[in-house]
Amino acid sequence: MVDKKLIASVALFRGLYDQDRDIYDVIAALLKAAIVFEKKWAFNTTEASHLLESTFGFQIPEAVVSTTLRNRLKKKEGIVTFENGTYSLAEESVPDTSQLEEELRSTRAVQDRIIDDLLSYFEKHSPKSIDEQEQQSIRESFGAFLLDEKVSPEHSGRISSYIITKQSEDGFQESLDAIREGYVIYNGIRYSSDLSRLGTWITELTIYLDTEHLFNAAGFNGELYKQLFDDFYKLVREANRAKKKSIKLKYFYESKAEVDNFFHVAELIIRREVRLNPSKPAMVSIVTGSKTTSDIVQRKALLFSELNKRNITLETKEDFYDEPEYVVESTDLIETLKLQAKKDDRPFDEDACSAALKMFTKINYFRQGKSIGPLEAVGHIFLSGKSYTQFLAFHPLIRQDENSIPFATYLDFLTNRFWFVLKKGLSKDVSSPRSLSVIAKAQVVIAAQINHSVSEQYAEMVKQIDSGNMTIEEAQYVNHELRSKTATPEEITTESVEDRMQILGYEGFEVHLREKSRLEQDSREGAAAKQELAKFVAQRVDRKRIATGRKATAKVILLSVGLLSLAGLVLWFSFLLVEQLRSDSDSPLTIVALVVSASSLLIPLIKLKKILGWLGDKHSDWSNL
Structure with missing residues (x-):
């Protein structure tokens, strides 16, 4: 506590x-x-x-x-x-x-x-x-x-x-970073008996990089991981300037083999022979933008070129078992660790356990079994970012005692130790390494948890495919969804953190299939609704057209009646005019002849065809209202 x-x-x-x-x-x-x-x-x-x-x-x-x-x-x-x-x-x-x-x-x-x-x-x-x-x-x-x-x-x-949501608040980050920086300085003092020797690194130390740190050196795991590695590397260079090559960076054959296999899988992904595991940011980075296997080969060459440039070399010694007293791994130890994991209800990966213990054997061999004392005294250490490797390194069945230096450590510890020993914390002109930033730590923690969750869901998806419980179409959808959830630390921002965190509450890939079913159901319901709406609108339009047509017809009839009435009035007024003009001697036949003659004078003025055309146009106009 x-x-x-x-x-x-x-x-x-x-x-x-x-x-x-x-x-x-x-x-x-x-x-x-x-x-x-x-x-x-x-x-x-x-x-x-x-x-x-x-x-x-x-x-x-x-x-x-x-x-x-x-x-x-x-x-x-x-x-x-x-x-x-x-x-x-x-x-x-x-x-x-x-x-x-x-x-x-x-x-x-x-x-x-x-x-x-x-x-x-x-x-x-x-x-x-x-x-x-x-x-x-x-x-x-x-x-x-x-x-x-x-x-x-x-x-x-x-x-x-x-922490991510509060990072922009005035003084928030500074308050928490002061705690982290102060603790590093305090811890440095706590494990140093002679502070007068601070300022230079005076002993020889060989650091063996695990695979993920080889990728970090080339930036394949994202920008923040590269910055964290660069901070560490700068301090190593500074230590080596004071005492030439006192700190060496190397990697074992196992790490090289893992890198080789990694790029081989990348080639298979490009050839569409295997699926992309979205939980591996380095793999996503390598295949993104690569169209041919030659692109993958170029990226692999870039990685080893970067390692050579930084003088990170391959450890050439191969036999570490000629002195059995330094061998750490054993069948009995693995079996004991497996039983403990079962008792504690923890998952157990025997291959990962065996691989980590093999690295510990190599470190113990180089140390000749001497792990007591400060870091500066042990001479060799394995640098790994794998949480399980860290767990084993501090396990009481593996670590000699609380005062011994474990066989493996993590990047932040070495960066912080170098920062203290080289007295970088005492200079206002030197910025603190990103490993001391509470924001960077929060980003790394969330990204790691998200990618772990994605990894578990991907593994479950593969099982379901192999057992025939998931179709290829469903798998493609789930894989696409998982890939969209994968995160590098720098992608964890104030704006995105809440959405990104949601995947940590998922029960598994089923949530993606439920989402797919929901979207498909929404799509079907949406299509049905659109079809029903179109039918409804068409019916409304038809009813409106019929009603409008009826109104137009009624208007034309009324207009026609009006025109006929007008014609009747003309005849009537013609009759009255003749009645005024006739004499007593005119016979009825003569009067009729005069009315017909008067009306006939108006007939040329009336163009029946035009009137009928005009009435038709009016009917059309009124029908379209």
């Missing part, structure tokens, strides 16, 4: 460095504060070390504490005296520690606000209320996350998404 005092203290530790102090000055400031806080005016070196631990949570080697008391508090500042193995602080010499107390209070207040906000974030994304026990578990997980200690996948994923 992470000590809450330690979280605030390491941030304060980092802040004191920013005031242009060296390590001993910082420890001296903390010692003075601890003495005043505890009102301990007389003490020996051991008691002074305990004061630092009880007040700040720091476990500083007694040799470092002794040097600080002697050279800083006694000789340089003259505030303590030493007699008969005891240091004494005179009342008139009590230092003013109010500023440091205020800085510590301020640091704790900021961290408390972040913790409260984190708990609210968990509450928001939890299906049920979080009780006090779970809240305490989250607090501890957050501290462990910042200090690179073990955290459950459930907590680490949600903590990471919280």
Whole structure:
């Protein structure tokens, strides 16, 4: 469990460095504060070390504490005296520690606000209320996350998404990065008995890179992984400038064989002989944009060219079993690990276990069985990003004891160690490596969890295909969906993190098939709805056309009646006119003849064809309204 005092203290530790102090000055400031806080005016070196631990949570080697008391508090500042193995602080010499107390209070207040906000974030994304026990578990997980200690996948994923969503808030990242940087410096002090040797790397160390780091060197796993490797590589080069080639980078035949097989599979994918496993970003990177097998060959050549340029070479020794006392792997050990995994309800990959133990045998052979001491003393170490390899490296059946250096380590540890030893943390002009960025860590954690989930779902999909429970069409759809979910760390952003995290809650590939069925059903329902709508609209149009036609016909009839009535009126007025003009001597026959004659004068003025055409046009116009 992470000590809450330690979280605030390491941030304060980092802040004191920013005031242009060296390590001993910082420890001296903390010692003075601890003495005043505890009102301990007389003490020996051991008691002074305990004061630092009880007040700040720091476990500083007694040799470092002794040097600080002697050279800083006694000789340089003259505030303590030493007699008969005891240091004494005179009342008139009590230092003013109010500023440091205020800085510590301020640091704790900021961290408390972040913790409260984190708990609210968990509450928001939890299906049920979080009780006090779970809240305490989250607090501890957050501290462990910042200090690179073990955290459950459930907590680490949600903590990471919280950090990503908050990264743009003023002062947020700086507060958390100060904790990580301060902890690296503190850890460096904790495992160093002589701080006067800092600044150069003086021993020889050979680091053997696992396959993923060979890909990282060429950028095949994404930009962030390349940046992390580049930070590590720059520190290696700096160490080698001070002492020529004190640190060597190599890889074993097994890693080369894995790379060769990787590119062979890439060629098969290009030839459409095997499927692309979307959970492997390096493979996706290699085949993307490649159209022929010659493109794959060129990318492989690019990888080895990059390794040669960085002087990362192949280890030529092949026989590591001529001295059996250094052999780590055995059938009995593998069987024991398998039984433990079954007992703990953990998956067990025997091939992965055997491969890791084989690497440990090689490292142990080079070390000649000597793993006790600091990293600088062991001479050889395996650098792997595989979580299972890390798990085995720290397993009590494999690691000699808690004080021994494990056979394998991870990139961040070596980067941070070099950063401390080369005193890069003490210079304001040198930027911190990305491994110390809490944002980078959060991105890596989420991307790793997503790709692990994709890998599991892909493996299940292959099983379903082989058993005949999934069609090729379904598999193609699932594979396409899984490929779209794969993520490199730099793709985890504030805008995308919530959507990206959704795959972690999937039960398996079935969710993709359900989504496919839903989309197909929506498509079918949509098509049916469109067809029904078209039918409905057509019926409406037909009814409207009929109704409009009837209205037009009625209008034409009315117009025709009007025209006929007008013609009748003309005849009537003609009759009245003749009636006015006739004489008493005119016979009825004569009157009729006069009316007909008058009406006949109007007939040439009436063009029946045009009238009928005009009536037809009117009917058409009214029908289209």
